[in-house]
Amino acid sequence: MKRPTDSRRNFLKTSAVLSGGYWLGSSATARAASPNDKLNVACIGVGGRGSANVSGVDGENIVAMCDVDEVKAGKRFQEFDKARKFQDFRVMLDQMDKQIDAVVISTPDHTHFHPARQAMLMGKHVYCEKPLAHTVWEARELTKIAKKMNVATQLGNQRHANEGMARTVEAVRSGMIGDVTEVYCAIGGSRGMPEMPTEFPPVPSHLNWDLWQGPAQERPYSPEYCPYKWRFWWDYGTGETGNWGCHILDIPFWALQLKYPSRVDLDEVPGADQIDPHRTPKAMKTRLEFPAEQGHGALTLHWWHGSLGEVFKQHKTVPQKGSNTLFVGTKGTIDAGFDGYQVTLSDGGDPETPERTIPKSPGFHQEWIDACKGGPKSTCDFVDYTGPLAEAVLLANTAFRAGGGFDWDANAFKASGNDNVEQYLMSHFRKGWEVDPV
Template sequence: MNKSNPTPINRRKFIATAGMGVALFNILPGGLLAGTRSLNDKLNVAGIGIGSRGGSDVGEVAGLGHNIVALCDVDENYASKEFAKYPNAKRFTDYRVMFDKMGKGIDGVVIGTPDHTHAIIAMEAMRRGKHVYCEKPLAHSVQEVRKLMAAANKYKVVTQLGNQGHSSDTIRRLCEWVWAGAIGRVHTVHASCDAFKNVYCQIPNLGKVGEKHEVPKGLDYDLWLGPVEYRPYSPLWVPWNWRGWMHFGGGVIGDWICHVLDPAYWALDLDAPTSIKAEVTDYDPDPAKQGLTYPSATRITFEFPAKKARGPVKVVWHDGNNPIPKPTDFPADEKIPGTGAILFGDKGMIVHGSHGGGGCHILPENLMEQYSGKNAPAEKIPRIKGHAWDWADAIINGRKAGSNFAYGGPLTQVALLGLIAIRFPGQTLNWNDKAMRFTNNDAANACIKPAYRKGWKL
């Protein structure tokens, strides 16, 4: 591959653009975020859970010229606009019925349902030999993650986690900086997300949980619940704010770590932490008190062991009202990223925004000059045309996609371990990844394999 000479990125450009990632990936249609390549080989793709982000993912696949042959959603009203975009696609409410009726007419599926149903749908698809693109986080429990990773390997299907920034040029540039030693040995990463605070922390709405509501016409609420413990319908969590309720979503860390930590996770080959400690603000994790929802602010520290030539790395996650503290040598005219991260090395630091290390730049500026423009490291990672493109191209050409479940599963697990730690604030939980258990807290181990309600199994 020829070495390119990218235009240097300075701090002012970062300040102007770093915040765009959050808005861009939550507002623009998915097809606008990727290249528009017309493939000779057309895939037949089904979308499951299309009312929100899943609809954008389907749109990205359709924008590449593939066939959207079926759409499935338990809420016909919430999904109505997406249904209308594809008049030739067959419509379903139950994904199992869709698979039964469509059979080999489906090559792959795009899953955009709430977190608590990712695993059961992805597993069923893989059992039937379907390739899977699943929104992040991959699953809702550590056990689900492990089983999905094993199934992807067993059934030899192409998988992709929906952390779209993993396919960006900027994340590749960041990895190449780290590998070239631009900031020396990286020892600490501070990552954060301060977005959508009123979605993730539902403490003000806890008093409304017991209110009775009729299930809206057009919503199959029992199927929406899927495998989790039954709870009466509430507009508090259907169709949108389920992310703030722990029985369905994973709060800030569940929704964002797969985006924000992805650059450091890839560049440093982090794998699994050996310990996790959560600190929370004004929060009682007892489900009878505030544990049904996510705290207003957390600080979660993950200790990752040394690996190969890399030393140990401390990752500190901040969210809500708990921002990354400003380093003493940070430029006075630059803001700490609200949603983004700082990688600290013994020579300098890399600062970036959200998805895919958006707006990444090196500090101090003289170090940036040494590793940008004509001095940029050689491109060791091929540049690609988009996240859905990567998945589809991998299917057609018989290769692995970049954020396949072998990568996206362990990345998701970091978030899930953090969620467990939130239930035991102030305690250091020691994690044995091979044994899939905490070595010093049996109560925390009970959270690794939550029970499914009767009639459901993975």
């Protein structure tokens, strides 16, 4: 596969001009902190979801904040008046290398990869919002770097700390519904396919549009892209699959110890009105095949942007409020959401409550903070868990965009059986943002 790369000399030369000194770093690990010490944290993206993540780490020392939108960031900029403020994360990391232990990234999907990559290569711990990256290649690169640099990482699957999620995992693993052969997961609604912009007003004075675009191909500013609808444009977002996939697929990935699929396909071929080179769809139905491994037999995982109503009816199950997942086993079904589950056994019996084996989380952000200070790995660590999870989410998008399925060799990072796939697996960075693979 062709990698999104330029020569290292050209990359460093261009980056130095853009950032005033872009350092790739080579330290083995971030500086260790004792449990009683406070981390020095830098936050990249502090409006919207970023504001909530600031709250998650504000018990530590927030020493720097970076945002390309002075209005969106204004409240947090004022509140943390002692933190240094930046628009360009590259300048921030370069100038404050010795003052930063850890970085929180809460930017749009297309700008996760570069700050996460640079921070980890500099030996910084990283908390990054889902879906980790914009393409499958980026997700794999970040997973490799996290392992190489031995830094503490956490993907923003905040619901992973819910007690209801843990109870569902225990129920599935108890064997009460036998061997799980299929799982259906979905997010409802029909968000996607925004209007094509027809007017391109001047860029607001409070927004650095060039930095907001980052590695994406340059285009004129439009409020149809920023500040929120970016999620539904392929250049910037990953649609409802990227928005919700890591949250919802977290349930079966955790319960069944899933890793990488061997096949990715479409449950329903999209209509011509949903295939668009620029905009994400209003609906999609995909499936991922997983070979038998520790924790599960061979199984099919269906990921839909759409309703599971017909699936619940087919399995004679009335879903509880908030259900987004249905486990189909040889002895019954479990439907689940973020806050718990219900069981329907094939023999009509009453299931026994499984033993509690999963300890209560100290708090999702606290897990990561503790890991940064030498404690146990966080539950949504890139290397051991959420790297493969994010890849699965992005592979589903890839099959949709490629118009059909493909076999997936995760070890070789190779797709076969569909010539359209490679262009959607890889990243295509604009000039000045190219990188070399690790």
